[in-house]
Amino acid sequence: MVTRRRLLAAGATGGAAALIPAGWAASGRALAAAAPLDARDIPKYVTPLRIPPAMPTVATDPERDTYEIAVRQFRQQILPPSWPRTTVWGYGSTTDPDSFGYPAPTIVARMGRPVRVTWLNQLVDDRGDYLPHLLPVDPTLHWANPAGGIEHRDRHGQWDGSPQGYRGPVPQVVHLHGAHSAQESDGHSEAWYLPVARNLPPDFAVSGSAYREFRSRFAERSGLRWAPGSATFEYANDQRPCTLWYHDHALGLTRENVYAGPAGFYLLDGDDLPDGVLPGPTPTRDDPPNASYHDIPLMIQDRSFTADGELRYPKRYSGGGDGPPTWVPGFSGSTMVVNGRTWPTLTVRRRRYRFRLLNACNSRFLLLSVVANATARPARPVLPVWQIGSDGGLLPEPVPHERVALGPAQRVDAIVDFTDVPAGTELYLVNEGPDGMYGGGRPGVDFPPADPHTTGQVLRFVVTDATGDDPSVPPEQLRLPSQPRLGTAQRVRRLSLNERMSGGSMVMLLGVLDERGRGLPLRWSDPVTEQPTLGDTEEWEVRNFTRHVHPVHLHQVQFELLGRGHSGQVRPDPGERGRMDTVLAYPWEVTRIRARFDLPGRFAWHCHLLEHEDNEMMRPLTVLPRGGAAAGDGGSTGGPAAPPTASTDAG
Numbered sequence: 113m114v115t116r117r118r119l120l121a122a123g124a125t126g127g128a129a130a131l132i133p134a135g136w137a138a139s140g141r142a143l144a145a146a147a148p149l150d151a152r153d154i155p156k157y158v159t160p161l162r163i164p165p166a167m168p169t170v171a172t173d174p175e176r177d178t179y180e181i182a183v184r185q186f187r188q189q190i191l192p193p194s195w196p197r198t199t200v201w202g203y204g205s206t207t208d209p210d211s212f213g214y215p216a217p218t219i220v221a222r223m224g225r226p227v228r229v230t231w232l233n234q235l236v237d238d239r240g241d242y243l244p245h246l247l248p249v250d251p252t253l254h255w256a257n258p259a260g261g262i263e264h265r266d267r268h269g270q271w272d273g274s275p276q277g278y279r280g281p282v283p284q285v286v287h288l289h290g291a292h293s294a295q296e297s298d299g300h301s302e303a304w305y306l307p308v309a310r311n312l313p314p315d316f317a318v319s320g321s322a323y324r325e326f327r328s329r330f331a332e333r334s335g336l337r338w339a340p341g342s343a344t345f346e347y348a349n350d351q352r353p354c355t356l357w358y359h360d361h362a363l364g365l366t367r368e369n370v371y372a373g374p375a376g377f378y379l380l381d382g383d384d385l386p387d388g389v390l391p392g393p394t395p396t397r398d399d400p401p402n403a404s405y406h407d408i409p410l411m412i413q414d415r416s417f418t419a420d421g422e423l424r425y426p427k428r429y430s431g432g433g434d435g436p437p438t439w440v441p442g443f444s445g446s447t448m449v450v451n452g453r454t455w456p457t458l459t460v461r462r463r464r465y466r467f468r469l470l471n472a473c474n475s476r477f478l479l480l481s482v483v484a485n486a487t488a489r490p491a492r493p494v495l496p497v498w499q500i501g502s503d504g505g506l507l508p509e510p511v512p513h514e515r516v517a518l519g520p521a522q523r524v525d526a527i528v529d530f531t532d533v534p535a536g537t538e539l540y541l542v543n544e545g546p547d548g549m550y551g552g553g554r555p556g557v558d559f560p561p562a563d564p565h566t567t568g569q570v571l572r573f574v575v576t577d578a579t580g581d582d583p584s585v586p587p588e589q590l591r592l593p594s595q596p597r598l599g600t601a602q603r604v605r606r607l608s609l610n611e612r613m614s615g616g617s618m619v620m621l622l623g624v625l626d627e628r629g630r631g632l633p634l635r636w637s638d639p640v641t642e643q644p645t646l647g648d649t650e651e652w653e654v655r656n657f658t659r660h661v662h663p664v665h666l667h668q669v670q671f672e673l674l675g676r677g678h679s680g681q682v683r684p685d686p687g688e689r690g691r692m693d694t695v696l697a698y699p700w701e702v703t704r705i706r707a708r709f710d711l712p713g714r715f716a717w718h719c720h721l722l723e724h725e726d727n728e729m730m731r732p733l734t735v736l737p738r739g740g741a742a743a744g745d746g747g748s749t750g751g752p753a754a755p756p757t758a759s760t761d762a763g
C-alpha cells in the first residue's frame with residue numbers, strides 16, 4: 113500500500129521531521145504527577161498474546177442475538193507480570209463479571225442475523241458514586257459538557273478551577289465503526305449518557321442533546337425504551353462480512369475515553385467463501401478451553417505509562433500554567449500494546465494464519481512488516497503480508513505487501529504463511545511509521561521511522577512445528593468472490609481539510625470549498641452542508657489543504673476509493689480496491705470516494721485522528737428523505753442554506 117508512496121506527499125513533507133515539533137506531546141507546565149515510565153526499561157516478549165474471547169450473550173432466539181454490555185473501571189495487567197497493573201476502562205457482559213477486559217470480548221455476528229445490544233455506562237464505584245475520568249479533561253472544548261446542564265450541553269464548557277479540569281461523571285456512547293446502522297443505533301456523538309450514580313449533581317445534563325430523539329425513534333421501532341444510563345442499539349448486519357470494531361464516541365471526549373480502554377472487535381461472519389478456505393477458527397461463544405485459533409484479531413495501540421503503571425496522556429495547561437488542562441493536537445505513546453499487553457509474543461505453528469489487523473491508536477500511523485531482525489532499519493521483510501480484505505470486507509484479489517500501511521481506525525484482513533519457516537525461528541511484526549504526525553512519504557527518507565527499540569516493534573512470533581493439516585488455501589492461489597461496484601454518482605461534492613490557528617494551537621477543520629476553490633473551514637456546529645438524498649450515490653472529492661495525512665471516516669457507509677493525487681485521477685493501490693469506511697487523505701491531494709446513502713437521518717463524518725475529531729474535525733452528515741431537495745453540493749454555489757439540525761432535541 114505504501115510502496116509507491118508518495119511522490120507528491122514526499123515532496124510536500126520534505127519537512128516531515130519539522131512536523132514533529134517538540135511541543136507535539138506535552139508542553140507548558142505539567143502538574144506534579146507520577147514520573148513517566150521509560151519504555152526502554154520494559155522487557156519485551158515476556159507475555160503471550162491475549163486473544164479476546166467471544167462476548168457472552170444474554171439471549172439468542174430466532175430473531176436475534178441479544179447482549180447487555182457495560183463499560184466499567186478495573187485494573188488489568190498490561191505491563192509484564194510483576195510490573196504494576198493499570199487502571200483501565202473496558203466493556204464486558206453484565207452476565208459475567210469476568211468477561212470485562214481491555215480490549216473487550218469480541219462480538220461474533222452473522223450476516224443477516226441482527227444483534228441487539230443494551231450498552232450501559234457503569235463508570236461508578238462500589239458505593240454507586242460516579243467515577244471521574246482517569247485523565248485530565250479539557251472542559252473548554254466544544255464537547256459533551258454535562259456540567260452545562262440542558263442549556264449548555266454539547267457546547268464549549270467553563271473551567272471550574274480544578275487543576276484536573278472536568279472531574280464530573282463521564283459521558284459515554286458506543287459507535288460500531290464501519291457498521292450500516294440506523295441513526296438511533298449509530299452512537300451519535302451527542303447521544304451520550306452519564307452513569308446512574310448516587311451523587312449526580314442535580315444541575316447536570318444526564319444525556320446528550322440527541323439522546324431523547326434517538327430514544328424515541330428506537331422505542332417507535334422496537335417498542336423498547338432505553339433505561340437511564342443506557343442505550344439499546346440494533347445492528348442489522350445487512351452488509352458484507354467484515355471486521356468491525358466498537359469504541360466510545362462521546363463529543364469532544366473520544367480521545368481520552370478510547371485511550372482509557374473501551375474498545376473491542378465485532379467480527380461479521382458470512383458465506384462469502386466456503387468454510388475452511390481461509391485460516392480459522394476465531395473464538396466463538398461455545399469454545400472448549402484451550403481451543404487453538406488461527407484467525408486472530410490484533411488491536412494495535414500505543415500507550416504511555418507512569419512509573420506506578422497508570423496510563424499517561426500528555427498534559428498541557430493554558431494560561432501559563434494557571435489555566436485548565438488543554439487539548440493537545442496529537443498523541444504518540446512510548447510503548448506498543450497489542451490486545452491489551454505491551455509487546456506480547458505469539459507462538460505459531462508452521463501453517464497459515466489470518467490476522468485482523470486494527471490500528472486502534474489515537475493518532476499514530478503504522479507501517480507494518482514481518483522481519484527476522486527486530487531493530488534493523490530499513491526493515492527487511494522476510495514474509496509477505498497477504499492482504500485479503502479491508503475495512504468493508506474482502507478485496508477483489510489477494511495483495512502481497514512487504515509493508516502494510518494502516519491509519520487510525522483502519523483494518524487490514526491479512527494472511528501470513530509460516531508453513532515454510534523452520535521451527536524455532538523468531539520473527540517480529542515491526543512498525544516503521546513515525547513517532548509523531550504523519551505527512552506521507554517513506555520511512556528513513558521523508559521522516560525518521562519509529563524508535564526501533566520501542567515503538568518500532570509490535571509483536572514477536574515464535575514458530576513451532578505444525579500439528580495436523582492446514583486445509584486453508586495458500587494466499588497466492590486464493591480466488592476471492594467478486595463484488596458489484598457502486599453505480600454512477602448522482603452528485604459530486606467538493607470538500608476540504610483545513611488548518612487554522614486557534615487559541616495558540618493549529619486546529620484542523622473539515623469544510624467545503626468557496627467559489628474560488630479555496631478551503632472554507634466549518635465547525636461541528638455550523639449549518640449542515642453534507643445532505644445526500646436517501647438512496648443516492650455521491651462522489652466526494654476531499655481536498656487536503658494541510659501538511660498531514662488525515663484518516664477520513666464516514667458513518668453509515670462502506671465506500672469505494674476512486675482516485676488520489678493532485679488531480680484525483682491516480683488509481684488506488686491494490687489494497688484499497690475493496691470497500692472502506694476510513695480512507696487516508698494525503699497532503700495537497702484530492703481523495704475521491706463514492707458512497708451510497710440508504711439510511712435516513714443524522715450521522716457524521718470526521719477525521720479519525722481522535723485528537724482532531726475531538727476538536728472540531730467532525731461534521732454532521734444528514735441523509736434527507738427522498739422527495740426533499742438535496743442540499744449543499746459542497747459550497748460551490750455560495751454556501752450552505754439548510755438550517756442546523758445537529759443540536760436539536762426533538763422527541
Ligand SMILES: [Cu+2]
Pocket residue numbers: 620661662663719720721724725729
Ligand atoms: Cu485529522
